Amino acid sequence: MLLFTTTLTGAEVEEAFIYRSSLYCWTYGGALRVYEVEDIEQAAERAAGELGLAASYVAFHSRGLGATPAQRQAIDDVRRHASDDQFHIDIDASSVRHWEQHVGLDTGSILDLLLYYDRMHLATDAGLFSFDEVDATGQGERRLEASLRIRESCFAVGGGLGTIVASCGEAGLSLLPHAHSREWLEARPQKVSESSLRADVGYGAVVNYTSRSEYEFLLAEFAPNAKSRDIERVTRATLSSSPQVQRELGSSQSADFVLWDQSRLVTFQDGRALSTSVIGSGGGERVLNRSRVISEYTTGGRPVLSAHRVGRGFVLELEDRLLLLGDDDHAIAQSGPVVSIRSYQSSKRYLRLVSLTGRNGIGLLGVDLGPSIW
């Protein structure tokens, strides 16, 4: 397992999200700042030569998609000859070309960011704002116009199955359908739960987390004969657990964090990551069928604040560090707290990337689990 950390130092950025070929950031001053991935790659090569090429290959070119021959050669060389397994590259963020636009929104704090079907969604204290046609190639010349879609404080925003899910804390979970179409502009939020910290969408369900470890399972129903599989409504599933799962997981109160991922629930508790399959037993019932331990880790008693799958591994966020869990081992990926962190498992190109905003700047972590996998 190799870890390449490229840091754009000095970037005072609260949120970062990589989408298509650009890195979108929101600064503490309320400006949207956009870097081109290609410019970051060139800067990494200038800063670190072959190591920079290898770091870019891992971070930005899953399965070699779009990689240059020099990047392919570099990662082969590093895999074969490197004596270390963690590499750090610092790039002065001000030396990397970017454009910036002050949007002038009275948002309060920015709490989450999502780019989905070419729209940008910003979860803030003041609500959920959305921007149409965010066009990095326009180099900021087109004025960004925001629409306020939800007026309650919005703590997290997610997307999947053609739907935006907005978690508004004690104001509940709302769905906004048709996120990929013009119908989006008229779509009204549908409140589907009374409390929501965050939500995951995918594999026929919306999993709504009412705390870091407690959740409800909402089954997605799709409009019949629709050309696209957009969520029309959700219904709350009745959840039960097999005896094996009850033995393995115990009480949900002992779990630190739960994640809905690839049609399984991944639970992080007591130093173990457990994968639990979820099967239907008819109608609106779902059974947590079987749990198995997929990784073990030590946190020194610190709770897991968030977890993000990257490839076959996970990055765990603790209060003062990030842990990288691989198949057979785990390591400290980064020391220090972060504001935002995310991985990109819906992307073809960025499957090995974790982006974060830390005190030093923007971190771009490329996790290399070896050539046989990626």
Next chain:
Amino acid sequence: MVKPAPTATAAGLLFPATSDVPEYLSRTDHRNFAAGDRNKWAKSCPPPDEYVVFADAHLAVWRDSRPQLWGIAHGLRVLGSNGEQLAKFPDPSNATDAWHGYPVSARDPRREWVHRPEPTLVQMWVDAGLIDQFDGSRIRRGKV
């Protein structure tokens, strides 16, 4: 700040009221006997320091919409034995009761909302220079 001399009581150390700060009780049960590891003042934050955290909160009126004061020390210094960096001081039930408080963290299980100060208060701390925008953002996200 001049700290009044406390007197020992059965419930803890009682700091008498001053002209600016009401009576405050550093409760023994939030030092030694609170259930589990949470919500106990750290040894590195002895009662006189605990009192200062409260007094600062009272004098600066660090409130949000809920019936309590919130405490914080410069630079997010650790206040609690479980690494808590914020404190809560609930409004006393009766006007004649002494104030008391305890360290809290939004990292605690199922406390993601109740132990998270509201954004306007967090901005006050940033504007006062007690914390920077990075820590302010983490507090707003329930990571502190």
